[in-house]
Amino acid sequence: MVDIWHHRGACRLCSSPRVERVVPLNSIPMSTPNLGMPGDEALARSIARERVPLDLYLCAECGLLQLLDIIDPAVLYTNFRYTTSISVGLPEHFRAMAAEVSERAGLEAGDLVLEIGSNDGTLLRAFAERGQRVLGVDPAVKAAQAATAAGVETLGTFFTKDLGRRIRSDHGAARVVICNNTLANIDEPGDLIEGVKTVLAEDGLFVFETSYGADVVAKTLIDTVYHEHLSYFTVAPLERFFAANGLDLVAVERIWTKGGSIRGFAQPAGGPRRRDPSVDALIAEETAAGLRTVAPYRSFRARLDRLRSDLTEIIGRAAPEGRLAAFGASVGGVTLISQLGLEDRLRNLYDDAPMSDALPTGEARNIPIKPSSALYEDRPEAVVILAWRYADRIAARHARYLDEGGRFLLPLPDVSEWGAKGTGSL
Numbered sequence: 001m002v003d004i005w006h007h008r009g010a011c012r013l014c015s016s017p018r019v020e021r022v023v024p025l026n027s028i029p030m031s032t033p034n035l036g037m038p039g040d041e042a043l044a045r046s047i048a049r050e051r052v053p054l055d056l057y058l059c060a061e062c063g064l065l066q067l068l069d070i071i072d073p074a075v076l077y078t079n080f081r082y083t084t085s086i087s088v089g090l091p092e093h094f095r096a097m098a099a100e101v102s103e104r105a106g107l108e109a110g111d112l113v114l115e116i117g118s119n120d121g122t123l124l125r126a127f128a129e130r131g132q133r134v135l136g137v138d139p140a141v142k143a144a145q146a147a148t149a150a151g152v153e154t155l156g157t158f159f160t161k162d163l164g165r166r167i168r169s170d171h172g173a174a175r176v177v178i179c180n181n182t183l184a185n186i187d188e189p190g191d192l193i194e195g196v197k198t199v200l201a202e203d204g205l206f207v208f209e210t211s212y213g214a215d216v217v218a219k220t221l222i223d224t225v226y227h228e229h230l231s232y233f234t235v236a237p238l239e240r241f242f243a244a245n246g247l248d249l250v251a252v253e254r255i256w257t258k259g260g261s262i263r264g265f266a267q268p269a270g271g272p273r274r275r276d277p278s279v280d281a282l283i284a285e286e287t288a289a290g291l292r293t294v295a296p297y298r299s300f301r302a303r304l305d306r307l308r309s310d311l312t313e314i315i316g317r318a319a320p321e322g323r324l325a326a327f328g329a330s331v332g333g334v335t336l337i338s339q340l341g342l343e344d345r346l347r348n349l350y351d352d353a354p355m356s357d358a359l360p361t362g363e364a365r366n367i368p369i370k371p372s373s374a375l376y377e378d379r380p381e382a383v384v385i386l387a388w389r390y391a392d393r394i395a396a397r398h399a400r401y402l403d404e405g406g407r408f409l410l411p412l413p414d415v416s417e418w419g420a421k422g423t424g425s426l
């Protein structure tokens, strides 16, 4: 077996070995819809059979909630096929973000904006339209090539301290460095932050968005827990980590993406901006919620157990013949399937734009992924909408399935049947 995952014994932010497993979860298959290994089908098949632990750990020293079982990023990302423009609503979000960041950073025409994890260049294009010079970095080589071909110069590699140095010498210091939904995906964020410091102008601003750990816990957002997503950041551990690495966190906002995220702004230590009250306000909320103690994580686990038993019950009523399927192939969907006990129940998985033909669910079997048109031929009794945040859109698009007697079930925020009276609870 190729050594494609490992367990680390210490916190990734503060290196403390005092990490406690606070949410044990079912191990999940390593392969995801993102995994494609051209030229090595045998390796891909062998990877697809492997299960990797998905337990959540809490650092007693700094309070970071995190995964400690790490899949080799080369395996996870090199052939990453997900692109931003597929995500409904995000381009608009990016244009608004470009406007806000320009204002906060006091950007002028020609200033350099660097984005780490820039994907297909959607956000950078919004800055370019405003007159900034832009440069992207993304290890997904195909996305980087496509972005460059479309006019957003993008380096197809991982961002490191060395790359930060090279960019500064080739392009000058960046007034803004952006890192959206990437910081949480990196096992050693210290190297990335070193690189950010290296490339950032003295009066520059580092801007990041990341899923908010406090929302993941409070709202039981189990479908945001998967191996790409290594850290479930809250403000307190991040502020401490930045300070230890020469950056001051100066403001934090809560935003809606991914069911609950934060957008943070940091500057080189001693920079021109004053710290906004938002930082201490969120730290106080996190303390009040007990996020440094095990209690909220026990509740999370208990709510997860409840979701599983509620879902089992509603499936028993909605699909008595066992003709059950699911909708929405994604990495979060793999987690939902394995944590909610759906692995052996689903006959098919449907998606409006399938990117692979099977979702691996472990040694025993793969769940076939079909285009959503097949829903009308297969006519399952009930379909669990794994992409539950888009349930209204999916149900509207597939109203005919409902008209013909089909039933849509939602696993979150509470187990429910779509369209049932009092939707939102069982």
Ligand SMILES: [Zn+2]
Binding pocket: 011, 012, 013, 014, 015, 016, 059, 060, 061, 062, 063, 064
């Ligand atoms: Zn720590």
